[in-house]
Structures are given as C-alpha cells and as structure tokens.
Amino acid sequence: MFERWGVPERLYSDRHGIFFPVNSKPALEKELAGRRVSLSQFGKIMERLGVTHIKPNSPQAKRRVKGYGEPFNIGLWVDLRRKSITSMKEANASFRKQKIRSETQKQHVILQVSSHELDLLLVKEHGRKADKEPRISYEGVKYQLRDQ
Incomplete structure (x- = not known):
C-alpha cells in the first residue's frame, strides 16, 4: 500500500x-x-x-471517526441514484473515473x-x-x- x-x-x-x-x-x-x-x-x-x-x-470527534463508514455507504447509494446508474457494469465504470480523478490530486507524501x-x-x-x-x-x- x-x-x-x-x-x-x-x-x-x-x-x-x-x-x-x-x-x-x-x-x-x-x-x-x-x-x-x-x-x-x-x-x-x-x-x-x-x-x-x-x-x-x-465526543464529536469520536463520533466522526466511528461513523465515517456509514455516511460513505449512504452517500455512495445517493451518488449512484443521482447519476442514474442501475447496473454493476455502470457502477464499476463510474468508480474507475472517480479513482483516476482522485489519483491526480496529491493526498499523500510519496515514500522514497x-x-x-x-x-x-x-x-x-x-x-x-x-x-x-x-x-x-x-x-x-x-x-x-x-x-x-
């Protein structure tokens, strides 16, 4: 990783x-x-x-960490509906586009x-x-x- x-x-x-x-x-x-x-x-x-x-x-910060996965899952379904994605094939294509977009943004320090x-x-x-x-x-x- x-x-x-x-x-x-x-x-x-x-x-x-x-x-x-x-x-x-x-x-x-x-x-x-x-x-x-x-x-x-x-x-x-x-x-x-x-x-x-x-x-x-x-307590608020603890709640944010613990509940991080749930909003992601809910947001995922909302995002798929908003894009009118109804099949697994369309969903995978959408994820690939998002992945390419996120890879172009610097989020980590490259380990040398x-x-x-x-x-x-x-x-x-x-x-x-x-x-x-x-x-x-x-x-x-x-x-x-x-x-x-």
Whole structure:
C-alpha cells in the first residue's frame, strides 16, 4: 500500500488499543517536550514513517471517526441514484473515473524507500535487557550478544 499510494501526512483514527496504549501515562517533562513515551507497535511504525497520528478527544470527534463508514455507504447509494446508474457494469465504470480523478490530486507524501527499507520500518519490536553474560532471552531461547 505504501509503495503504491505513499505515506499519509496525518492519520486520524479512533482510540483503540491497537493505535494508542490503553494505560499510557507519559512522564510530564517528556509530554511537555511534545514527545509521547508510550506508543503501541502501530504508533512506533507511524512515528518512524513521520506520520502525525491524531487521537480524537472530544465526543464529536469520536463520533466522526466511528461513523465515517456509514455516511460513505449512504452517500455512495445517493451518488449512484443521482447519476442514474442501475447496473454493476455502470457502477464499476463510474468508480474507475472517480479513482483516476482522485489519483491526480496529491493526498499523500510519496515514500522514497526501497522494499527492503520498508520491511525494516514495518516490524514488531520486542524490548529486551541483556544479562551479565551478555545474553537476551526471547520466547524461552537465550541468544548470546557479540561485540561489533
């Protein structure tokens, strides 16, 4: 998706735990500096990509995010009726025209990274502390760390 459409400048999502940790209490000095201490895996990836991730705080904003799909579906049927579209073939042709129109408008920043770099950005991180050996443990397996 990122390779084809680019990276959005901003992402407006709901407050689900996938996007924002449920019990995140950032340190005051880091919060005042504008840095979020506790990020979900998804949040870390968005931060690496430079995407501003916006959390809805007011009830109205939450309603807008949750109800986004419903107005789209209702608007879709209204739009099809307005254009007198009655068949699947006509609907698909109309969607293709809209898609071409929307692709000409800049809505995303084009990501200038290779597929390999993208694979390195889109990872799930697991924090580990080394013991005195120095070794780390992951899923019951110990790994010896080497000096570089």
